Amino acid sequence: MNNIDVTKITIVKEEKYSKILYNDKPLEINTGPLKLLFGLEKMYDSFIIKLVLDSELESLIDELETHINKFPQFKDNPLKSSIIRKDNYQNMLLVKIPSYKGKITASVMDGNGHFNIFNLKKKSTVKCKLVIDSIWNYKDKNTYKIKLKEMFIV
Numbered sequence: 001m002n003n004i005d006v007t008k009i010t011i012v013k014e015e016k017y018s019k020i021l022y023n024d025k026p027l028e029i030n031t032g033p034l035k036l037l038f039g040l041e042k043m044y045d046s047f048i049i050k051l052v053l054d055s056e057l058e059s060l061i062d063e064l065e066t067h068i069n070k071f072p073q074f075k076d077n078p079l080k081s082s083i084i085r086k087d088n089y090q091n092m093l094l095v096k097i098p099s100y101k102g103k104i105t106a107s108v109m110d111g112n113g114h115f116n117i118f119n120l121k122k123k124s125t126v127k128c129k130l131v132i133d134s135i136w137n138y139k140d141k142n143t144y145k146i147k148l149k150e151m152f153i154v
Helices: 053-067
Strands: 009-013 017-024 025-030 039-042 047-050 093-098 106-110 125-132 134-138 139-144 147-154
Touching: 009 053, 025 053, 053 093
Parallel strands: 017 025, 093 147, 106 147
Antiparallel strands: 009 017, 017 134, 025 125, 039 047, 047 093, 125 147, 134 139
16 A cells, blocks of 8 residues: 655645645555445535545554644644544545535546546445645644545446
């Protein structure tokens, strides 16, 4: 899957947010096959998916959050996790589907080529390329979004 050394992550403060960089680029994570729990969902003005975490990806996200929370600007106000932990479900990763002017910008493919993301079915198995590129402080909480860059439906 990934050989990401979280100690190489840097945080660059911008005017309204902080950039997360890995080797001077946004952090990209390639997942192995993961179960899509509910299909495409609407959350506020955005679309999201919830991926059932495997132990490798969950460890990586936990390690990433722990490392970022060691930076001075986050010590007293740690990141809000993108991992959803519920007693009645497996741990899930909340992933935002990016869009621009109402059009989905993530690439979604299946064995036949391009796939309409609105036709995603719950419990599908997918492989994804995810991007983490910024941290925002909103209502005195530091948060980040994991965004879908590419998805392949297995």
